[in-house]
Amino acid sequence: MSLFRAGIPALLLGASLVLAAPIAAQAAPAAPAAARVHVEKQPKPPTTEELTKDQGSYLALVSRDHPLDPVNYKPKDLRGVAGSGHELRKDAATALESLLKGARKDSQSLAVLSAYRSYDRQLSLFNGYKARYGIEYATRLSAPAGTSEHQIGLAADIGLSSGHCNLKACFGDTAGGKWLAANAADFGFIVRYPADGEKVTGYKYEPWHLRYIGVDQAKAMAKSKAGTFEAFHAALVKASKVKPLTAAEIKKQRESLLVLRFLPPYRDWSIGYDFAR
Numbered sequence: 001m002s003l004f005r006a007g008i009p010a011l012l013l014g015a016s017l018v019l020a021a022p023i024a025a026q027a028a029p030a031a032p033a034a035a036r037v038h039v040e041k042q043p044k045p046p047t048t049e050e051l052t053k054d055q056g057s058y059l060a061l062v063s064r065d066h067p068l069d070p071v072n073y074k075p076k077d078l079r080g081v082a083g084s085g086h087e088l089r090k091d092a093a094t095a096l097e098s099l100l101k102g103a104r105k106d107s108q109s110l111a112v113l114s115a116y117r118s119y120d121r122q123l124s125l126f127n128g129y130k131a132r133y134g135i136e137y138a139t140r141l142s143a144p145a146g147t148s149e150h151q152i153g154l155a156a157d158i159g160l161s162s163g164h165c166n167l168k169a170c171f172g173d174t175a176g177g178k179w180l181a182a183n184a185a186d187f188g189f190i191v192r193y194p195a196d197g198e199k200v201t202g203y204k205y206e207p208w209h210l211r212y213i214g215v216d217q218a219k220a221m222a223k224s225k226a227g228t229f230e231a232f233h234a235a236l237v238k239a240s241k242v243k244p245l246t247a248a249e250i251k252k253q254r255e256s257l258l259v260l261r262f263l264p265p266y267r268d269w270s271i272g273y274d275f276a277r
């Protein structure tokens with residue numbers, strides 16, 4: 001018995017060493033350790049699914065052309081933005097609180113005028129504009145219910161505490177509006193409807209409307225000079241698509257399959273295992 005006991009682990013160890021060698025040789029060229037560490041430090045690139053199907057994604061594109069489904073969609077993690085009487089999704093609320101604090105530090109007194117709006121609230125707001133201005137102008141000013149970023153809890157309208165130029169284009173020329181445009185990305189927000197973006201976004205200039213997309217992506221968008229979220233989003237979708245393998249990659253894959261053929265037959269290994277039992 002003792003001879004068997006001593007012999008069996010040695011036999012198994014021998015088999016595992018033989019198996020381990022070609023597997024290690026296969027794995028090594030695909031992902032060198034240094035490259036892997038570098039990649040892990042980068043923000044995780046969004047998948048096509050997250051960008052185009054997930055309404056809970058911080059990068060979800062919601063507009064008249066991309067309505068919510070169901071139209072009365074409500075995010076799950078809403079919470080109050082401290083001192084504002086308005087709600088946003090948890091991370092966006094924390095980010096907005098930091099932004100307001102940052103503005104105060106720079107002597108800008110900003111206030112939250114609106115943030116999360118339910119389907120019903122958006123419906124009555126849009127109908128109000130429609131009654132006042134007619135459908136065409138109302139559509140340039142406000143989103144029909146089910147197509148508003150306010151409904152996903154990631155958008156906030158910001159104004160001056162003084163009320164001067166609130167929800168007017170002239171807000172962009174105030175010190176507070178300029179501070180917002182210059183600093184929003186540091187907190188994960190973008191000015192969603194820029195002055196020259198109406199053709200793409202479908203909305204007039206709204207220097208007060210912020211959209212939360214996360215710090216990494218907001219900074220990436222500023223750097224990309226995409227101009228509008230629509231353009232930035234389209235570029236992200238393009239980059240996220242699974243690309244077909246190149247000829248070199250196919251060759252490499254074939255070679256690694258050839259290595260598998262030279263592995264010792266598993267049958268031999270299992271004979272030893274049966275014997276051990």
Ligand SMILES: [Zn+2]
Nearest residue numbers: 155156157209
């Ligand atoms: Zn807004």
